[in-house]
Amino acid sequence: MTARLRNAATPVDTSRHLLSVGDLDRDQIAELLDLTDTFVEVGQRSIPKVPALRGRTVVSLFFEDSTRTRLSFDTAAKRLSADTMSFGVSSSSVNKGESVRDTIETIEAMGIDAVIVRHSSSGVPAQIARWTDAVVVNAGDGWHQHPTQALLDAYTARSHLGDLEGRSIAIVGDVKHSRVARSNIEMFTALGAHVTLVAPPTLLPPDTTAWDVSVSHELDPVLPRIDVCYLLRMQSERMTEALIPTLREYTAGFGLTSERADRLGAEALIMHPGPMNRGVEIASEVAERPNAVITEQVANGVAVRMAVLFLLLGSGRHLTQVHEEAS
């Protein structure tokens, strides 16, 4: 492990890592989605395992608890025959004095090839990428990004709708605090779709001109013309922050009720990153409809994460090279 000067301004080579959807261009995204097909096939075999990452060590460093995402990454790594380690670091142990940097340097001393990071503060994966030679995969940082979620969402949408160029996607709910939303905005716009954010003003980021999106403060007018209705989780904490008066008012204005779901196009998809608050952002019955593909999203997660790990660790070339050789 090379010694690093503390506080040195080491620029991060974002092509070695997956920190943000914004670091990927359209070709790189297409490459990842195509690669996912291969790993979907692997997952269907009776022995859903390939030796591609044999001898590599992939560590999960989750400062914020998430059993589902951690399990999905773990399964992906194991199906590639990598060795896995899991550090479920509660934020309190970090507050007790062991810094993020100390944690990563301790782990790296054991010899690791990749670290999957989730943290409640935006930007921590980018900081970790400055302090380690390992490949860093962002599994969710604060409000900022959740790139593999966006990849599996794009893969799921693509598998139903085909090419997403020109499609209309509505992202509904608490965009302001949602890393899933930020990643998906960048993902769907990179693939040529048009994104509309639907939320009351208090739940939108302060300046939506940061992206090329439309904004609507009403869900109803948007419903008939969209190909995907992507619902975000509405957290009850937002009420104490005076962002919305009551959950009931939120559901009345922005929940995908049965009646609203009836007004979606016949081919329109209903998506949600999970876990769902049934009865709040989505009616329970609506979640069971055939065009609600939420369980498919979860199922595709493993294959997408295998594609990411394989491309970053196993393919012998990382993301920018893919782009250079394709052009």
Added chain:
Amino acid sequence: MSSAADIVIRGGRIVDESGERTADLAISGDRIVAVGDGLEGDRVVDAGGCLVTPGLVDLHTHLRQPGREEAETIDSGARAAALGGYTAVLAMPNTTPPIDSAAVVREVLELGRPAPCDVHTTAAITVGRAGEQLAPMGELAALGVRIFTDDGTGVQDDRLMRRAMEYASGLGITLAQHCEVSSLSEGTCMHEGEWSSRLGLPGQPSEAEELMVMRDIALARLTGARVHFQHMSTAGSVAMIAAAKAGGLPVTAEAAPHHFTLTDACCAGYDATFKVHPPLRAVSDVAAIAAGLASGVLDAIATDHAPHTPEDKERPFDHAPPGMLGLEYALALAFTQLVDGEAAMAESDVIGAMSWRPARIAGLEHHGGPLVAGAAANLCVIDPGARWTIDDSGGASRSRNVPYVGREVRGRVRHTFLFGEQVVSDGEAQR
């Protein structure tokens, strides 16, 4: 004409409030004894091609002692100041314990006595800087404290701030305000705007500063107190101060080098070196700060030198403490950004904003010039053409949180004289 001068600074361009002239300057003991041509002395300092100016005065420095000596001490901070051309600094009171009592004021002044810079101190407006109860400002004024501030935070309660102003006006002291309305800034870590939206970080709008500027202007008008606005960062603040001054109010204001140099886009890599309160703002704000300094609406450049250990600055962006180093870079940044930049400020006006104007605000009679016979020999010699690149070493500071690493600047302090003693020679601290 022979003279008993100890030191002669030869051939420099002397810049002070009265104007500019090329001349020699002779020092004996702690005084300037002569300014003219062909002066002689025991030791000659060649100042050809250089500016000879009053020593710089920083209205806003965090020396961290007592309480956070691992980040900085009064001694290391004073050394960094001297290297930056400063002969006087005002220490901020957000230490541990805070500077809100006679005992701590005395301790800071005592620790500052042997330092290579004239260390003065501010004191808190409220006990513990808690914003609830007035600190014993009279007692502390008697110890020489001229400026009172709760810096680190602003005084939130309107009634308490009014009372503090009324009380202060009776004492002839100045209240300085860190303008930040905590109900709008709580939990935030950068400027609210396009960048905070992209980066997924909670931000504070310009209004978090401007609302308190507005309030304090109104209260200053009501009470007749002398108010100084610290580290102004928004275009709106500059406009309000301009209007207040135009209306005859005796308010003053300062701005920090980072607010006329850096924008919120710097936060993009999540390097907490760029986290500061008030935060780095938008391009239009940076331009307004530069223009405000050039026009004189903003009176002084104050560094808000805020050292933090590397461990602290490596914390996640939203948890890291705010602040950046400034003492050794302020002059070069001012020359590069304000003189050479669009604001097209005159070099002598920059010197004014860094020496005689802050000296007047702080009530420091021995600093800020003018450079005439009989005046205290607090001055610095600046090479205005020297080009250099700021590195990540942090200079003489104990900390290294420098947001300007790799930046090419011009203007460098070669010598600094503190009451006649050469504390910096050829860019090296002498003690």
Added chain:
Amino acid sequence: MAERERRLTRPYGGVFVARSQVMDVDDIHRALRRMSHEILERNHGLDDVVLIGLQTGGVQLAHALASTLEEIEEIDDTEDGVPVGTLDVALYRDDIGIRPVLPEEVTAIPVDLDGRVVVLVDDVLFTGRTIRAALDAVIDFGRPRIVQLAVMVDRGHRELPIRPDFVGKNLPTRRDELVDVTMQGVELGELQKS
């Protein structure tokens, strides 16, 4: 193998320049016929036989072999014919992380391989590493009774103890030469760096 190697070996990309033609289209068909007869002879018919073409060079050959086998055995209905699968070995290579490689083609094994006679089909047999990877893959899909190897060209330079069961042509080559196999023939040449 040539096509894959052309894509993957340094310098990546470049143009294949033919120097001589080793087999023409008729030679290919005669070889396919002979190999089919050998497969039938060795396995006493087509019971339990599955052909697996290695991506990309072996796929067309596998389909061609299947048609020829069915023709010889007079099988009209392809439902009773020889099952043909395809296999991309990219995920099983031993040089993962050393050379750029991405699985680009389909892996599709249409039948359960337990107890089967698997005939791997590739265009060129060279170092043997691709076949080793293919064996690993096949065993992940099930437990064949026997695995055999059919190649159109064996060009030598083996680095592993792998030998073919059915060969179209034995072709001695220099290591720096390239062999290009299509259904139209086999050419020997080299890679012109672009």
